[in-house]
Amino acid sequence: MSGQSHGVGDVTDRGVCREFTNGVSPYRAHRALLLALDRWVSDGVEPPKSEIPHGGHRAWAVARPGSQVGMVPQDELGWPSIPGVLYTGVITTRYLLDFGGSLDDGIITNYPPSVAGRPSYRIFVSKVDEDGNEIAGVQMPGVAAPTATTTGWALRRDDFGGPDGCESDGQNIPFARTKAERKASGDPRKSLEERYKDHDGYVKAVAKAARKLQKDGFLVEEDVQNFINEAQASGVLR
Numbered sequence: 709m710s711g712q713s714h715g716v717g718d719v720t721d722r723g724v725c726r727e728f729t730n731g732v733s734p735y736r737a738h739r740a741l742l743l744a745l746d747r748w749v750s751d752g753v754e755p756p757k758s759e760i761p762h763g764g765h766r767a768w769a770v771a772r773p774g775s776q777v778g779m780v781p782q783d784e785l786g787w788p789s790i791p792g793v794l795y796t797g798v799i800t801t802r803y804l805l806d807f808g809g810s811l812d813d814g815i816i817t818n819y820p821p822s823v824a825g826r827p828s829y830r831i832f833v834s835k836v837d838e839d840g841n842e843i844a845g846v847q848m849p850g851v852a853a854p855t856a857t858t859t860g861w862a863l864r865r866d867d868f869g870g871p872d873g874c875e876s877d878g879q880n881i882p883f884a885r886t887k888a889e890r891k892a893s894g895d896p897r898k899s900l901e902e903r904y905k906d907h908d909g910y911v912k913a914v915a916k917a918a919r920k921l922q923k924d925g926f927l928v929e930e931d932v933q934n935f936i937n938e939a940q941a942s943g944v945l946r
Contacts, residue, residue: 710846710847711730712732712733712848712858712878715876719731725865726870730858737921739931740922755925759845761844767834768834769785769786769833771832778828779797780799782797785797785833785836787836788897789896790896800831800873807821841858848921852917853916855944859879861874862879883899886899887901890902901945910942910945911939914935
């Protein structure tokens with residue numbers, strides 16, 4: 709699921725994070741996938757094609773290991789320079805730990821294990837487009853027809869231990885409404901006006917994204933209409 713965090717955030721609330729939290733939800737796709745799982749197990753109907761890229765795929769960037777943390781350079785990820793938004797590129801490094809020679813027998817003889825000299829796992833993260841939205845994965849309408857940059861990671865505010873990771877939360881970094889507004893702030897991301905022209909254009913983009921998800925097996929008809937209704941009722945470009 710592209711551009712989503714561990715939970716569903718509130719785009720009007722920052723919590724302890726630097727930016728508003730990510731409100732993109734996977735639940736409607738979960739419903740379609742649960743039905744697909746039932747059909748697969750019960751009737752042998754193949755489920756939707758996996759959208760997980762594999763090693764070497766153009767959509768992946770690889771974190772460079774450090775002493776305790778890894779790093780994903782901004783240019784390698786493709787992250788845009790958004791005014792006022794901090795990018796550190798820091799990512800947790802996971803090590804192949806040595807718990808002692810008897811671990812296969814269920815006995816730990818080396819605890820706590822040291823990370824000194826231990827190899828680290830290769831960690832892959834999704835590259836992003838010019839907006840900072842992830843390229844890989846199943847893109848819900850909030851990512852495919854975005855009103856903001858949405859991420860699965862976030863950073864804490866300085867008064868809450870920043871810039872350490874704001875774990876379990878993602879970011880919602882809104883686009884400017886007009887081209888003039890984004891130029892005034894130096895934001896490289898296209899404004900809502902440049903993307904959709906008007907409210908009807910936004911609704912059409914959401915509908916197109918939702919229908920593609922249905923075609924690919926990630927939404928049911930009822931939820932396609934729910935997305936369209938929500939877009940129509942939204943204040944985007946009104």
